[in-house]
Amino acid sequence: MTTTKALKLACIGCGARAQTYATLAARRPEQFEIVAGADPVPERVEKLRVISGRTDFRGFPDAEALLAAGKLADVAIVATQDNDHYRCCTGALRLGYNVLLEKPISTCVEQVLEIQRLARQMDRRVMVCFVLRFAAFYRKVKEIIDSGVLGEIVSIQASEGVMPWHQAHSFVRGHWSVVQKSSPMILSKCCHDTDIVHWLVGRRCRRVASFGSLEYFRPERAPSGTPARCTDGCPVGDTCPYNALRYIGDMRTPWLGMVYDRAQEASPDEITAWLRTSPWGRCVYRCDNDAVDRQVLALEFEGGVTGTFTMTAFANGRHIEVYGTRGVLKGGETYRHHFGTHLILIPHEGEATRYTVQAEDGGYELHGGGDPGLVNALYDEMTSPPGSPLAASLDSTVHSHLITFAAEEARVTGRTVALVQ
Ligand SMILES: NC(=O)c1ccc[n+]([C@@H]2O[C@H](COP(=O)([O-])OP(=O)(O)OC[C@H]3O[C@@H](n4cnc5c(N)ncnc54)[C@H](O)[C@@H]3O)[C@@H](O)[C@H]2O)c1
Structure with a gap:
């Protein structure tokens, strides 16, 4: 930490995510002051005002009004819907804000790259809300991989069971059900997963193939x-x-x-x-949804590391398997729920080791501690000296997004797609 001065936060969009982050930030008054919020729904601005606990909290009817008021804070939290991220994030960057940006960075590749370019030009920091990077479970996986105990990483296999009710709530009836109005499932939901796989492998992805469709939630x-x-x-x-x-x-x-x-x-x-x-x-079989309810990816990383990822509406929770020249690491929701452990390290020779991780503040409901972990990291991310390595920097997360765009192209065209960056 370079300073003890509290960071001022302004929320652009005061919906579910902004309220989660603001609630966690409000628990750390020595680090954060929530000074402003903008949302067309007045009740949500009011919720933010209450969470902030400040009499001088400034509410605005939308992002435009907040941005028109000039730079009110050190960090803008952009937590509007996916299609609005670009407009809100570039507006905040131009005013000189650092930004905590909800995922996805944006819904099209050109805008993702433009945000990266603008952040560099303005010399501003953008931290992307890849909360899983801050979850105790994935931190442990990363620690085990980095320790070398698995040897050289050869392959990785990840899956996300969205869960039938969650699929119906968000991707059949809800915000992310119509791709044109939001973004494809692989971006709207699974950019977390491409990011985790990319982050754990620690290499750039070269090629991706993908299959998937909407088969179940249909008339x-x-x-x-x-x-x-x-x-x-x-x-x-x-x-x-x-x-x-x-x-x-x-x-x-x-x-x-x-x-x-x-x-x-x-x-x-x-x-x-x-x-x-x-x-x-609405009846889940009679909506206007077109988001897929299943999708698989086959990935090739630099150095020949291979990976697969499966998204399905019909399972609960995330799982991961990492295959190395000295051992295999397996873990995830099924292990936690049914076997009372989170991770099992199985060396090719010798005894297995089990790991249990403690999720901070509320456990798995809050992305396995990822939400509090991200807010805990926010202060240091925004105040560390120039050039310090950041835990969820824009540059490291842009590539995770490029994987999703390539995967969607591969799914739609049926071709293997090479990544250019
Ligand atoms: N990091 C994660 O794990 C995670 C989880 C869920 C959602 N998300 C992402 O977070 C973002 C927000 O999701 P949410 O669930 O909070 O949605 P939400 O709908 O609850 O919140 C979005 C808010 O933006 C407001 N808004 C709309 N137009 C606006 C404008 N012009 N100016 C200001 N506010 C405006 C809406 O009224 C709404 O309150 C989405 O991009 C979503 O994909 C991330």
Whole structure:
């Protein structure tokens, strides 16, 4: 740390992510002061004001108004939706803000590269919210790889089980269900995974092939007689795992809270009325979604290291296997949930070692401690001397995005795509 002065933070977008980061930052008043927030939904600006605990907190109706007020803080937290990142991030950089930028950096490759160019030109720092890099689990994986105990890394295999309800909430009914309005699944959800694989391998990716499609959440899969909305008397409502009325009960926390500002205090009648018109009340087989529900990637890294990644709606949690010349490392959600350990290191000769990691502040719900880990790292990332290595620097995360763009091109064209950068 080079200074003990608190960093001033301004939130552009005050939705679910901004509230998470602001809540964590507010616990460290010696490091952070949340001084401003902008969002077209006044209740969300109010939430930020309450979280900030400051009487001089300044609220704005949108990003444009906040940026028009000049530079109000040291760091702008850009937590608007994917398609708005470019506009908000470049606007903040031009004013001289350092930026904590939600992933993805942007939804098209030209804008990702332009943000990188502008950050260099303005000599500003952009920290990308790849929270998994800060999660205790992946930190341990990285530590084990870097220790050399696995020998030379030959291959890596990663998977992400999005979980059926999460898929339905976010990628069938929700913000990231229509690719044109947001971005392809491999970018909107799985840029975390391409980033983790790239970060762990520590080499640039040379080529990628990919297959995937939307097969399950389609109209022809709808059970017979199902209406357009779960509130309209669905004949299979009692047994359907995707029944939107679950937002009133077991899916109220955290899911409803991510999309309905009055989630905690609303009565069942109020939520039912909201479901009658909201996207989250629609039958999952009768939405306008086109995000894939499965996708695989085959990756080749410099030095001939190979990798695979599988995304599926129909599993729960992330897993990783790292194959080295001296041993194999395996771990993830299934190990934690069913076997009481997080990671198993299996040398090619000798006994296996089990590792259990402690997720900070709230554990797996907060990305395995990644959210608090990222906020803990933010201060040092933004105040370390020029030239210091950063844990989630823009330069190291741009390549992770290039992998996703190449993967989507490979999936759509059926060709193997070479990365140029
Ligand atoms: N790092 C992670 O693990 C992670 C997890 C989930 C989402 N995300 C990303 O975080 C971002 C935000 O996601 P979220 O779930 O918080 O969404 P959200 O919809 O809850 O928040 C976005 C907010 O931006 C506001 N907004 C819209 N137009 C605006 C404008 N012109 N000016 C200011 N605010 C504006 C919206 O009203 C909304 O409150 C997305 O890019 C998403 O992909 C990251």
